[in-house]
Amino acid sequence: MHWRGKLWVGWHVNTYIRKRRGQEAVQAFDVVINGGGIVGLALACGLEINSLRVAVVERKDPEAIPLTNRTSLDVLTINTASRRLLQYLQVWDNTIEQHANPYQVMEIWEQDSFGKIAFDGAQLGYLKLGYIIENSMIHYALWRRASQLAGITLMNHASLRQVAWGQNEAFITLNDDRMLTARLVVAADGANSWLRQYADIPLTFWDYQHHALLATVRTEQHHGNIARQVFHGDGILAFLPLRDPHLCSIVWSLAPDIAHQCLIQSTDRFNDALAIAFNLALGQCELQGIRQIFPLRARYARDFAAHRLVLVGDAAHTIHPLAGQGANLGFMDVAALLGELKRLQKAGKDIGHYPYLRCYERNRKHRAALMLASMQVFRTLFDGKHPLKKWLRSAGLRLADTLPGVKPRFIRQAIGLNDMAAWLAAKSFD
Template sequence: MKHYDIVISGGGIIGLAIACGLQNIGLHILIVERKQLKLPLKNKMPLPDPERFSALNIASKYFFQNLGIWQQILDLCANEFNGVEVWDIDSFGKIHFNPKQQSIQEPLGYIVSNQKCHDILLQHTQVFGDVTICTSATLQNISFKKNNAIIILDNGNTLTTRLIIAADGTHSWLRQYFKIPSSFWKYRHHALVATIRTEKPHQEIAYQVFHSNSILAVLPLSNPYLSSIVWSLPPEQACFFQQASEILFNQHLSIHFDLCLGVCQLVSKRQTLPLTGCYAHHLVAHRLTLVGDAAHTIHPLIGQGLNIGLMDAAELVGTIRRIQNQGGDIGQYDNLRSYERSRKYSSFLALTGAQGFYIIFNGNNIGKKLLRNSLLKLTNHIPAVKSCLLQHAQGIINIPPWLSRL
């Protein structure tokens, strides 16, 4: 029976980042991933599948710098953005964020390709001899002894470990298997994801447009005329726009974007994803910890989903390193409580903030419309409030202490 110090369920960005962050401290790590991990082949279709992009904040950049892969991410799959414009359609409310006006030296953030970021992490993980990756496998049964957990995989292999990390996504098998109390809710929206070409250059500005029943985010890519869209729509509208002809889709999108960058043109396939919220009431148990989407999922309107997951990873890496350096048991519940206290507070603030924004900015009630436009206008004219919002968006406020000291 093979033994590993840590078993990570899930070989996505968060799981791989944790493995990279725990190198060279004497821990043997196994990543169990249900899919086959490999670099994607070039798609020769006239319209390729849409790439998923995320907004990466400064705190996440610091974490990747610590892992030694930031320059590679910056060179291959990241594009900085230096402005944000947010407005409510057909109304007076608007916010414009400019780092120069706020005396901020760094970019507001970076738009990164999720797939390419994952591939870089995967390549980096494979350099180290203390990480093993088991693909096309899932956890099937788990039992606990005093000093370890016994895991049976669906391929018949049995192994032991001191700590199991659930990085297995929104529908986490581990969270359900251990019956971790969790809250779930539906946003009654689907996200339509695609890549578009605009008539005018985006000038490295990220845009967000609120309509009465939809939210359109436009994220600038490295090509000045290409952007990724995340369009939050009621399910029936998302289905309609996914199946509509390219000409009709381009017309509706251009109008919904207020012709801000001229006429929009679809350059990828369209993909829709249901949007749900989840909040696990406990992030740790004996020899178990939850991270990323397994612990919490959030509406994309504030663009912080990946950043929150990466800060989970950073906090957990710091916690495990400290326990290991002190000669403690990395799977003991009491030793992991500091991780839970820190990340429950931060993720709860983000979730409630996103929920509050969603409630205020979704719907055509005249009172809501007046409130949100007043908030947008007021915020735009108070530098101190804008500066506070930017610091939260950049992740500087709740950054793990060990990362802030680098």
């Protein structure tokens, strides 16, 4: 237990007793989740299915029904494993299916070279590699589902003020002086996690020295439900196919100065630069709406678990968005934790006891480390304009496209088969 936890235990227990004597309500839960994003809500729904009492603490109001006539820049790539989890949670319904755009093929190439590789899910018997959908649609569906479950208490417009890690439970004070107890507290509060910092968990952090530019573009040619990615001297550009056959969401990884220039330049100049970088693969491109940029940084928490505390999603790790695996990695944290807590429940174990949480921690730290390492190698290899490096990249792509076994392995990774919890893989869905 960290010194701060020890310091606050005595104060918190005494306050807890005084509150009880004053007949003020103290709410008891099995699990308190700090953060009502897609990962936190998915975990809450899964825990409720396992008959645990859950509270979700979230600063913001629940989102309204997403507008269907406007495309958000915040889109997710949902792979097969994550879709299975959402099906298990009874969140992936007809509404989601109507808004999620499936893609069957992924194409990757080096600009102005012979290097190209294509991945087709049909090679492993999968008609879809994944789905592109707005984050707001998934979030709204999860919030709606959580609101329907009797075992979940949603506390919006609330935040944690203090947490004390007692021997048998955690004592939590909210910003409005409400008090909660929980056998386990979960940090699902994002990359800048307040709870992770409060628990003094160190963070490995590095800057990719690139910014991501996000935009929605209309393409001259039909995107064909193919996800495309091109490497060029200044960065990496991905086109993600949306429901409209001529709309794509783009993620463009660029040096900060170039990204800023692309952000402020005229629409016509931006459209021209985009078409050139993309080798006119879909003809002329027309910007739709606004552009946004944000810095690309990787984060990796030293600990994913502690006494009565677990980290999930971006609170534990963040990766380069061009992998398209950020949300999927978080959802698989959820699947792994659900399986582990169910096992502990069945055995009558304390779900907040750190030694029992080590299995989850080892599993997810290993998976996150592999993803971060592969992305670092990937970025290093495809960064730069040196002719020899460019030739090696092109040759590598061409070789990977022809070597037996390479593409099936990549496809299994892309659709999440290598990271799916055993209990989830065993489930059958219509």
